[in-house]
Amino acid sequence: MSVKPEHYDVIVKPIITEKATLVSDANAYVFEVAKDSSKPAIKQAVEALFNVKVKAVNTxxxxxxxxRFRGRPGVRSDVKKAYVTLEAGNSIDVSTGL
Structure with a gap:
């Protein structure tokens, strides 16, 4: 599958936290994705950008x-995360970037 410019709009960044590291043992990776992206779009983007086969996508x-910021209340933005499980034998090195 060839990489299209839309694929870079779907995946914002990988999430590297303690929980994300724990699920990586089960061959799953966590990405922050665009709020309007769908599961099939996330699957296509991950397969194209990282050359892997995706088994499942959970969002x-x-x-x-x-x-509070400087005494005034504010609201942080909503975040959509995708837990991408890969087929056996595939892996992603999220530290290298795209």
């Missing part, structure tokens, strides 16, 4: 928290 939307 979650984390609502932004209300925080």
């Amino acid at each position: 979650t939307i984390t609502k932004g928290k209300t925080k």
